[in-house]
Amino acid sequence: MPFDRSVSVIIPVHNGADFIGTALQSLERQVSDPARMQVVIIDDGSTDRTGDIAREFGDRLGEMVILRNESPQSVGTARVQGLKAADREYIAFLDADDWMAPGRLDHLMARCDELGVDFVRTDHVRAFETGQPREIHRAPEGRRDVPIAARDAILPTNHASLVDYPFPWAGIFHRRLVDDGRLAYDEGLHSFEDRVAIWRLALSDATVAVVDAPWIVYRRDVGTSLTQVFDRRQLAFIDGFALVRDLVMARDEDRVFEAKVIRQFLAIAAHHVARDRGMSHADRRLLRASIREFATTLDREPLAKEWEAIGMARRSQLGPAILPVLKEKASA
Structure with a gap:
């Protein structure tokens, strides 16, 4: 060698x-x-x-x-x-x-x-x-x-x-x-x-x-x-997912991975919501608002499909942020 x-x-x-x-x-x-x-x-x-x-x-x-x-x-x-x-x-x-x-x-x-x-x-x-x-x-x-x-x-x-x-x-x-x-x-x-x-x-x-x-x-x-701190630096995952979303949606041949990105987003968002008791009240509110705002940028059909697939526990954690978005997209 x-x-x-x-x-x-x-x-x-x-x-x-x-x-x-x-x-x-x-x-x-x-x-x-x-x-x-x-x-x-x-x-x-x-x-x-x-x-x-x-x-x-x-x-x-x-x-x-x-x-x-x-x-x-x-x-x-x-x-x-x-x-x-x-x-x-x-x-x-x-x-x-x-x-x-x-x-x-x-x-x-x-x-x-x-x-x-x-x-x-x-x-x-x-x-x-x-x-x-x-x-x-x-x-x-x-x-x-x-x-x-x-x-x-x-x-x-x-x-x-x-x-x-x-x-x-x-x-x-x-x-x-x-x-x-x-x-x-x-x-x-x-x-x-x-x-x-x-x-x-x-x-x-x-x-x-x-x-x-x-x-x-x-x-x-x-x-x-x-991974053990509970402040606004954790919200970087929202900015990160925006970058990943743009990468996947930039080329038609990569859009097959859109559902994968949404599934990752819902899983990681639920993880942060589940541990948000360590955050300040203001940061908890910002976390949920940021999750909801990012969800509005996603296509409704794959978002709805992945929402049904993530399981009851995660839907319970994310419901206040995601359900209003799904309703708004359904009525649009």
Whole structure:
């Protein structure tokens, strides 16, 4: 196996001092020669020792680039900054509270090259801060070790597929995807940036393979994670779905995926409504108003069909926002 492949690892982080040392330590045994790895850290307005800890690894991880935003911009903006700074043949992502098993990146580069695909995806292990046993989370694609057109990996539209598995760190990407814009993130999105990016990539002519690999461990239920905060940053999923909707509706041949987008929207909207007790009263009202406003932009027929398919629990959660929209569209 040739060992001349190199990789840029992009790590966006905000106040990650409790975990980033473990993440960086896991990168020490990823490639045969440290010179073959570039680590790009985007310190997005941290007020703890994140930057100091990262600098302690400066002579242990090949080339290290630390970009500092004096105030937090967003995870979407941080990923954009990381891609601009990355200059190696392959691109990988790592969240600051996760870590990789030794040799993962070398293995992924080799598999991507052997299979002749633009990117590969892998399963991952979930580690829970609440003390639950770790569990394996499988990439939702039964075909393994074979090249697949990324667009075909969305099908069938009524089943879970790789656009339901948006994690940037669950694989590796050839940098040609960045150079021609197929792999791109959106500035200003505080969350959901990964789903927009995976849809953009899936609707392109990229090729993908799902492969087995040394594990990446995803730390769940971290109190400082954006998945655990309850403020307006969570409403970024509305802006994200607007971007996905526009991507899918831009070409006639992609409109077959409209129902898939609506199904995702209803599921994620219900998830946020179910956990909105942690939000302020004003943010709860804004959440419901934003869900309703976005629903008005959707075609009635697929919205009505997916509404019937989502189940009683989700209809109960979303009824005050969605039912008035369906009634208005029926009478229009």
